[in-house]
Amino acid sequence: MTESTYRIQGATGEWEVVIGLEVHAQVTSKAKLFSGAATAFGAEPNTQVSLVDAAMPGMLPVPNRECIRQAVRTGMAINAQINKWSRFDRKNYFYADLPQGYQISQLYHPIVGEGEIEINLDEKNPDAETKVIGIERIHVEQDAGKLMHDQHPTRSYVDLNRSGVALMEIVSKPDMRSPAEAGAYLSKLRTILRYVGSCDGNMDQGSMRADVNVSVRKPGAEFGTRTETKNVNSVRFVMAVVEYEASRQVDVLEAGGKVVQETRLYDPDKNETRSMRSKEDAHDYRYFPDPDLLPLELDDAFLEECRQSLPELPDAKRLRYEKDLGLSAYNAAVLTAEADTARWFEALLAEGARVQKKSEGEVAKASANWLLSELYGALNRLGKTLDDSPVTPEDGAELLALIADGTISGTIAKQVFEIMLETGGKPGAIVEEKGLRQTSDTGAIEAVVAEVLARNADKVEQYKGGKDALFGFFVGQTMKAMQGKANPQVVNELLKKALG
Amino acid sequence: MSDLTDLTVAEIRDGFRAGDFSARDVAEAFNANVAAAKALNTFIVETPEKALAAADAADRAKAAGEALKPLAGVPIGMKDLFCTQGVQTTAASHMLEGFTPTYESTVSAKLWDAGAGMLGKLNLDQFAMGSSNETSYFGNVISPWKRKGGDNAALAPGGSSGGSSAAIAARLCPAATGTDTGGSIRQPAAFTGISGIKPTYGRCSRWGIVAFASSLDQAGPMARTVRDNAIMLENMAGFDPRDSTSLDLEVPKWEAGLSSDLRGKKVGIPKEYRPDGLNAEIAALWDRGIEWLKDAGAEVVEVSLPHTKYALPTYYIIAPAEASSNLARYDGVRYGQRDLPDGAGLQDMYAATRAMGFGPEVKRRIMIGTYVLSAGFYDAYYTQAQKVRALIARDFEQAFEKCDLLLTPTAPSASFALGEKQADPLAMYLNDVFTVPASLAGLPAMAVPGGLDGQGLPLGLQIIGKALDEQTVLNAGLAIEERAGFAARPEKWW
Amino acid sequence: MSIDLQTVKKIASLSRISVTDAEAEAMVPELNNILGWVEQLGEVDVTGVQPMTAVIPNHQRLRDDAVTDGNVRDKVLANAPQAEHGFFAVPKVIE
Structure with missing residues (x-):
């Protein structure tokens, strides 16, 4: 645990920034939170809409078990308190993207209570200091539909495909003190969600977006008035918002003004935030328990299944890579930063151990080095990712085994690898076909x-x-x-x- | 052969099966009565063709020797709060004028599946908010009853299921659906000399019923006899996975279980239902009711429901709060009417649409509901009301430790003249003083006619049962029905 | 608690119901009358009482995660006051 030294230099001295994030993460599920309509991205307007989502008279919500389960698993992954008794509330306001005239959410009794996430203050340096960011709560709620403003000169168009899709709102405590911390927190959270499989974390598709709460104060003073910048959809933008808002607020305060508690919007093109006046009168949400739904009571069997189904989480995995596999701290950090990378690496490892008849620990270093240098280098050059890599973990393991047993040299291996990339061929076959087997004669x-x-x-x-x-x-x-x-x-x- | 429209549901069902008449004969007779009763304004939409189609299907099935559905040959009225596919559904509001659902409510679908035919969509208080059927955008329903002695005042059929009650009393349909949020089945039944039962909350699916107050709304049947109510309810109730508050229980065979032998049953008489100034004729009827139940073998005990006086104010916080939110969807965007003044923005459109589409009582309740949920008032009003509601439910639980059912009056007065109470919302709300407590506790409750008052108007008795014990409620209703011998009917003037 | 004209207008605005001044004024005594009456609940001792959550004891059922609905755009738009190109249309919203 460390105290951030990030300070804004104002005319009146140093200022400290205080940041809290409310992250909306779309729950990975086939169907919506309260209806059987699909959640897939990019469908024709209003095709993934049931009569429930369109709030037709007399339509009623029935919760999707998977959405509840994913929220619970996410809570478990951040060591949070899981509330066996929770309830849905209605948040009442009028907007064209909100067919019911209320959003079903959880205010009074969220499904997940306090938890925490450890962040690394310098991603590039695994030995850098860590900091624990508190999580206030996670609750489950409905997403709204979408309004399009550019299709008609005098009308806006309403598409309800997203209406009713399940979101988790993950609310941090105001524990962050610098843009870097905010960025690291959001990255780490995304990593955890992807590991758990509760959200795909695709910020560019809107599967994950953050409301950024920022205030400034003289170091050690009481919290200042905060602003909330809505729907920020990348780690970089979140950091930019913090930077911009902090210095804007310092300017306001030093000019003798007051920070107005308000909702703001970030404009990435201008890299600035602006006040969102249109939502100003919507502050009285009249929350009350949704009478169409009963309290959500989770039994022990349900919770146990959630716990059992959790994968190894990034922090635990990173430690294991270092301690059990003997990888460097840097390699362990890089390999565990994304669930997909770790998954690929572990497949490579398992296959390597199998074909070489060795333990995973014995093949780990060579596998890690090959993945991070040879494979990553090649993928970068080809503009590809592990997802669409032309070389599979099985192919990689076979190649490494050929090196390990002296069939080919490292130099020849590079040639073989190039051929694999081009042709998708198997390394053993390539070696035979091209006569690349090394000689010890x-x-x-x-x-x-x-x-x-x-x-x-x-x-x-x-x-x-x-x-x-x-x-x-x-x-x-x-x-x-x-x-x-x-x-x-x-x-x-x-x-x-x-x-x- | 007597007039087919005088037959009960059971008589129509059995007579049709026995070949005494065809289903088409029945449907045509009721269609004719409906067509001739415009003066009562009971129907918003008439669907004679639907009644005939169902009747013809029943006749064909019978001719083909197929197994007959439980309600084959029986035409009914459908309260216009139930969404009916392809048939305008308005909740008696201007807001939903022209709204044609693309779906069928669970309860109405069950009735059609059981072979019933639809005579039409019945008028009601707008969004089921009212006790006299004077808040309908489509005009007041006029009770078929008149005071005796030449007073020609148009009387209230009760509300909100006033179209249902009036239509049954006037022999426009043998039975109809109703919905009951605070007494909307029982009070109109009492006003028109018929029976109606609100089952335990969760027995009938709310899916496809235009919502008023979700934690209170419950569908139920209305008909002239207790047996008909049992038959109808059996074909309306049942688990529906689409309604989270639906009870996952088998539907009991209520009709087969009917018995007016109440030996071994204890009837509780809640003393708080006899306030000072209770109408003497109603008090007298209540006393007669007690005697009838004793005569049927029941033991009578006095019980106390100490929080009774708080039931109505509790209801008038919870129901408007839920309604203010439930009715937020009527915004002129996806269905229903839209008022878009020149140059109006989205929020202006909402305000104009809702000002135009809702009647005064609906607006009043939305505003009360909005206020009691608003910042700073939520705990004082809404949370307090939900706590008192828990106390009211506990009162009933404690009373039911001493008895099996409760007997009370249904309404504090007989039907009143239209217009008489409209100026004072509070006076109107007091109509539900005896029906609201059971609604708040979700208990089954039934109104059965007990007799006429001095003006020749029907008075009803209410039976409240334990949760899920509709059978005892129906049985006590049957015992009263047999002993009251209520045979009065409105003289035809329309 | 007694509400005034300004409060009535604020409630009307929160409720998205436009009211004229005359309507709002008429509502002041009407709503005060009703609210004054319901306020008698304040006298009930509710110490230790939990607010009611389910009218009849019942458990919230959960659905399986399966696509069973949707693809009914015609039905969704069938009653729309204004539908264009598969969308609901509303007056232009400036965000």
Whole structure:
């Protein structure tokens, strides 16, 4: 735990920024929270709408078990209190994207209570200090529909496809003190959600968005008045909002003004926030328990299933990679930062251990290094990700096994890998087909070594005169003459012997 | 053969099966009565073709020797609060004028599946808010009853199911659906000399019924006899996975279980239902009712429901609060009427649409509900009301430790003249003083006619039962029905 | 608690019901009358009483996560006062 030293330098001295995030995360589910309509992204307008979602007279909500389950699992993943008794409330306001005239949400009795998330203050440096950010609560609620303003000169169009999709609102405590902390928190939260599988975390599709609460104060003073910037949809923007709002508020306060508690919108093009006056009179939401629904009571069997189905979480996984697999802190951090990466790595590891008949720990380092340097390098070059990688974990494990058992050298492995990327072929088959199997035949190598030394008598003289660095030159020449297929270890040994 | 429209549901069902008449004969007879009763204004939409279609299907099934559905041959009226596919559903509001649902409410679908035919959509108080059927956008329903002695005042059929009550009393339909939020089945039944039962909350699905107050709304039947109510209720009730508050229980065979032998049953008489100034004729009828139940073998005990006086104010916080939210969906965007003044923005459109589409009583309740839920008042009003509601429910639980059912009057007065109480909302609300407590506790409760008052107007008795014990309620109703021998009917003037 | 004209107008606005001044004024005594009457609940001792949550004891059932509905755009839009290109249309909203 550490105190942030992020400060805004104002005319009257230093200011501290206080940040809390309310993150709306779309729950991964096939159907909506209270209706059987689909949740898929990008459908034709108003096709994924049931009569319940359109709030037709007499339509009633029935909750989707999976949405409840995912919220509970998410709560468990952040060590939060799970409330076995919770309830849905109605939040009443009028807007064209809100067919019922109220949003079904949870105010008084949320399903998940207090929890916490540990963030790393410098993602690039796994040894950097960590900080624990408190989570106030997670509740489940309905998403609203969508209004389109640019299709008609005098009308807005309403699409209810998103209306009723389940969201988790994850409310942090005002524990963050810098843009970096806010960014790290949001990244970490997204990582956890993806691990748990409760949200796909795709911020560009709106599956995850943050309301950013920002206030400033003189260090150690009482909390200042906060503003809430709505629907910020990337980690970078969240950090930008904090930076912009903090300095705006400092300017306001130092000019003798007061910060107005209000809702604001972020404009990424101008990198600024502006007041959202249109929602100003909607503050009296008249929350009350939804009389169409009964209290949600979760039994022990349900909770147990939620717990059992949780995967290993990123922090635990990172520690295990370091301690049990012997990976460097940096590699462990990078490999666990995304659930997909860890999943790929673990498949590679499992297959590697299987084909090499070794423990995972024995193949871990080589696997990690290959994934992070060779594979990542290639994917970057090709503009691809692990998702659409032309090489599967099985292929990767086979390639690594060929290196490990001396069938090919590291150099040849690079060639084989390039061919795999191009053709999608299997490494073993490529080695056979192209005759890339390395040779440890001492007789053949001895002959080449003799030839190389004979051809470079002057350099042999220099070497013997103390120029040790030339050894590498002889290795290179030998390997080149053998088209890279000589076992480098054998080459080394024979060269040393020949050079006396 | 007597007039087919004088037959009960059971008589129509059995007579049709026995071949005494065809289903078409019955449907045509009721269609004719409906067509001739415009003066009562009981129907918002008449659907004679639907009644005939169901009748023809029943006749065909019978001719083909197929198994007959439980309500084959029986035409009924449908309160216009139930969404009916392809048939305008308005909740008696201007707001929903022209709204044609693309779906069928669970309860109405069950009735059609049981073979019943629809005579039409029955008038009601707007959004079921009212006790006299004077808040309908489509005009007042006129009770078929008149005071004796030449007083020609148009009388209230009760509300909110006033179209249902008037239509049954006037022999426009043998039975109808009603909904009851604070007495909307029982009070109109009492005003018109018929029977009606509000089952336990959760027995009938609320899916597809235009919502008034979700925690109180409950559908139920209205008919002239207790047996008919049992038959109807059996075909309306049942678990519906689409309604979270629906009870996942088998539907009892209430009709088969009917018995007016009440030996071994204890009837509780709640002393708080006899306030100072209780109408003497009603008090006298209540006493007669007690004697009838004793005669049927029941033991009578006095019980106390100490929070009774708070039931009505509790109701007038909870019901408007829920209504203010339930009616927020009427905004002119997806269905119903829209008022878009020149240059109006979205929020202006809402305000104009709702000002135009809602009647004064609906606006009044929305405003009360909005106020009691608003910031700073929620706990003082709404939370307090839900606590008192819990106390009211506890009163009943404690009373039911001493008895099996309760007998009370249904309403504090007989029917009154239209217009008489309209100026004073509070006086109107007091109509529900005896019916609201059972609604707040979700208990089954039934109104049965007991006799006429001095002006020749019907008075009803109310039986309140334990949760899920509709059978005892129906049985006590039957015992009263047999002993009261209520045979009065309005003289036809329309 | 007694409400005044301004409060009535505020409630009307929260309720999205436009009222004229005359209507609002007429509502002041009417609503005060009703609210004054319901306020008698304040005298009930509710110490230790939990607000009612379910009228009849019942458990909230949960649905399976399956797509069983939707794809009924015609039905959804059938009663719309104004529908265009598969959308509901409303007066232009400026956000």
